[in-house]
Amino acid sequence: MTTPVLASPTTGPDLVMTPRGNADVRGPANFEKSIVRGVLLANHAAHLGPDAGVLRGLYPDGVAHLWGATPCSVPGHEKTRAIAQRRAGDHLLVYAEKKIIARALIVHCLDNAPLARSVWGDTNGQTWQHIMALDEIELLDDVPAAGILRSLVRQDFLRSLVRRTHREYRSIAHLLPPHLSVIPAGRTRPGPDIPAQLGSEPVPTGPTRRTPQTGQRTVRNTARSERVRDHYKHTCQICGRSMRTATGHTSEGAHFRALEHDGPDHETNIGCLCAYCHTEYDAGGIYIDDDLVVRSGTTGKRERDLHVSRAHPIDRDHLRFHRAWFGLDTHPDVDPTRLKPGWPKP
Template identity: 30%
Template sequence: MDWLERVAGLRQWTRGGTRAPHKPLLLLYALGRFREDSAGELRYSAVEEDLGRLLAEYGPPNATTPAYPFHHLTGDGVWEVRTDRGPGSPGTGVRELRASGAAGRLVPELRAALRRDPQLLGRMAQLLLDLHFPPSLHGELCAAVGLEPGPVEAVRLPAGRRQRDRRMRELVLTAYEYRCAFCGYDGRIGAVPVGLEAAHVRWWAYDGPDEVDNGLCLCSLHHKLFDKGVLGVGDGHRVLVSRHFAGGSRPARDHVTALAGRPLLGPRPGARPVAAAHRAWHLRQVFHGAPRAASAS
């Protein structure tokens, strides 16, 4: 059995580019726990809080519950659930999962495969990250679920999956003249830019094209905050800052909250600005809460 193909084919709600990373997050969490204890199981009542935090931090802006993937992942052939009454999930109800003593774990065949091939766990985790999250979040997400960051070996996407266009970074950085579109940072060592990255507005994992009108040149800090939903791009290509962001220090005010309402820096004349459709996707699927009022400064 090709476990990578099975993981790549997790059934998810995908209509209209809607983010639904519930199953991938649960599976990443389960892989991290397997790494710690390959014989253990995850009792829902014991892991509900952990899974809730993962969904709140890395899931879509709308409220959700970890009960959904805990039950529905059983249909993908990688996860099983039992209760105090025996095998099988009681459903998606939080009360039912708690009251029945529901516990889940990877199916026996997958557990055996992971024991036979120690590198399979790393390849599966990297595939889940590549298919559902932007690279700026991979390291911290690995840390959050107890996995080592980075693949054990290079992971090729399954046949039929589109591949990234390696030219995008240079095209985007050139279009924005090698400076952060939010703050203007343009550091370099000699002729080599340092701390500047090409961010997808609509994530590549959700059919975001590798094109200039879906990209922003951002410094490392603002790229991370953009992908975390703290920052966004609104009408008139002005910077949005989430009201959910809190930071009382002067650096937090200067580098984040003071950006509210500022126009983007770039792109250069003749280059295509961020397309409205991609900005709208980011605001629906990534940006958290309502934007702050424009900064007086």
């Protein structure tokens, strides 16, 4: 068992980068299986070893999000150093097909060949035994890897696990979508432009991907939320405020129909809100009617109008679902008998 050692809060997280791997080593399938969907710890209980308690504590729903690396026998090799130095608190970037396809927080590290073989099998007698347990997983769209790799590994591709310091990580931070969409003052984020019409891409069908257990972890596609927040320049569509930070302004992407209620991760279901309005909306303290009027959840009194750009269509059905969830409307996907006592009825 590797004792979790958190990255120093005074320096910031270091960075681990890993290739996803091609189909010949089952890279795409393993990425979908163990990072996106997660693996049931119960299915691998016989192989958890001394890390069983830690993993069950990290994943109380029983679904673990894991990634690993095969051993490196060359002393002093960059991969050997990365395996030895990786730690809880580092950030992980996953590389595939000239892009950075995911980012996550490493919350625990362990070396366990039987567990790795149980989860991923082995290739040519080797298995991904140097395991990293992950949280805060973000699937990334349209993040070119070339600039990041040239800066950090001096080449246009990534062949094996590498680790870089927090200072090196900070030097390429502007090439990545920022966490919580924090934009330094006076600078706009590089990357793809806002589409002419937000939500012009197809709406995903079916529920947003999540682990198939109680207490599910939803794996979000952050690019769509960032497009909406960028479009409104981090100004809340309800109250008009822009939350300030030490480095600029920030906002939150609010789903009108929550992801855990099978709302799509799509611009037509996402608003740009401040933390206060987001919390009130999620808790039913306010709701939005079909005329895009923001009303009190307890009195129905009009409070203000929702600011909506012409380039940002909002699906009214998601607003109706939210109202129905709090007993203020009806919706075919909401059973009115589930309403809590004391909630207003439709």
